[in-house]
Amino acid sequence: MHQRDYDLLHQPIPGLIRKIALPTSVGYFFNTMFNVVDTFYGGRISTDALAALSLSFPVFFLIIAIGAGISTGATALIGHALGSGDRDGARHLAGQTLSFGLAHGVLLTLLGLACAPFLFGLLGATGAVLELALQYMVCIFAGSVFFLVNYVLNAILNATGDSRSFRNYLVLGFFLNLAFDPWFMYGGMGLPAMGLPGIAWATVLVQAIGNCYMLLRVKQSGMLRHFRFAELLPDRHAYFQLAKQGFPSSLNMMTVAIGIFVITRFVARFGSDAVAAYGIGTRIEQIALLPVMGMNVATLALVAQNSGARQLERVVQTIRCALRAGIILMSFGTAAVFLAARPLMSLFTKDPRVVGIGVQYLRIEAFVFIAYVILYTSVSVLQGLKRPAIPLVVGLVRQIVLPIPVFYLLADLLGWGLTGIWCGILLVTWGAACVILLYVLRLAATLDGPVRLAPETGEEGG
Secondary structure (H helix, E strand, O other), X not given: OOHHHHOOOOOOHHHHHHHHXXXXXXXXXXXXXXXXXXXXXXXXXXXXXXXXXXXXXXXXXXXXHHXXXXXXXXXXXXXXXXXXXXXXXXXXXHHHHHHHHHHHHHHHHHHHHHHHHHHHHHOOOOHHHHHHHXXXXXXXXXXXXXXXXXXXXXXXXXXXXOOHHHHXXXXXXXXXHHHHHHHHHXXXXXXXXXXXXXXXXXXXXXXXXXXXXXXXXXXXXXXXXXXOHHHHOOOHHHHHHHHHHHHHHHHHHHHHHHHHHHHHHHHHOOOHHHHHHHHHHHHHHHHHOHHHHHHHHXXXXXXXXXXXXXXXXXXHXXXXXXXHHHHHHHHHHHHHHHHOHHHHHHOOOOOHHHHHHHHHHHHHHXXXXXXXXXXXXHHHHHHHOOOOHHHHHHHHHHHHHOHHHHHHHHXXXXXXXXXXXXXXXXXXXXXXXXXXXXXXXXXXXXXXXXXXXXXXXXXXXX
16 A cells, blocks of 8 residues: 555544554454454363463463553654654664564563463462463463564554554454364364364464564565665664663553453452453453554554654644544443443353353443543553653553552452452542543643654653
């Protein structure tokens, strides 16, 4: 597709948000359905397998956190370079981003394989559930490189405004997984039955196929034009910039992973039925929040390029459009999930206790959706302005500092049990959303006025 199709500096902001967000949301829908398929087939094995998948999610999220952090940092840096007209610098950053992702993929594989038993021990996994969870995550960690390479290739394309290529891969990946999961799980055509590890190996294979397609699309975009393998050799300055921008974003995502650890640890005290219900409920949440995921990518790309080009009035317009559209969409999402909580849970399990716990969770968490819109949009804005530290601080407070005492107060001291945990998530998330929204609105007012961002650091200047 021609680069002018992604002219982020001149086309109307509302149209660009739709152009970028819609393909991204479609892609994330199929990515979420990919996970839903895994959950569906895990449930066909046993309740223990379903609980193992739920317990694996916070551990799996460590890969997502590192990949997403590097991705958002790279998108911001490459987007700024493109916005300022430095295409050679943008191409150099693209090569270094690929190298950076490969190095971290190898490191993550080694650390993940070594630390998996300890991490599941922290989650309270024991017996058959622990054994199944380890079998699953050993396979996933072995394929960490493929996950991270897809993240960095998508970051390069996102910086240009291309969200369609990743959407195409995610659609293809869903259908491949739909075929691979039962094949690898039950065996056939020369493959032995692998059970739950088969679901993991199917995921790794789909990621590897994605590497091939995404690399082709990046080369076609011109961002790796005249590429030579010597360009993968680490450039200290480029690595420092990627680390400076990406690591706070990764750490912010890590706080999400730790937050999931904390929630899962509290929920696990109420048994494997509660853990399974929480796992299913989060999958349903992911589907409901898909439109927001698309707008996050659009917001990040638009803010990065337009702030790099010094078109700050377009940055402010992007903030307003993204918040308005997200709140309207999630108002409908809140109503839909609240009213359809029981049939949605019943799609994944027939266990009445799991369904009952999940319905209670969804009917409380549905009222957190608009808070997530505010949080995610605000974080994308700050990352696009190369201010990743503020989201990290908010993330630490929201995911770690407040949940433990709040959950303990509501679930234990007040005796609300699981309801206390669900209400605690609602209270903490809304509190964080209000704080970061006030910060972003004040920043937007500054951008609208005489104060401007300094060219290199993104800090305010006279």
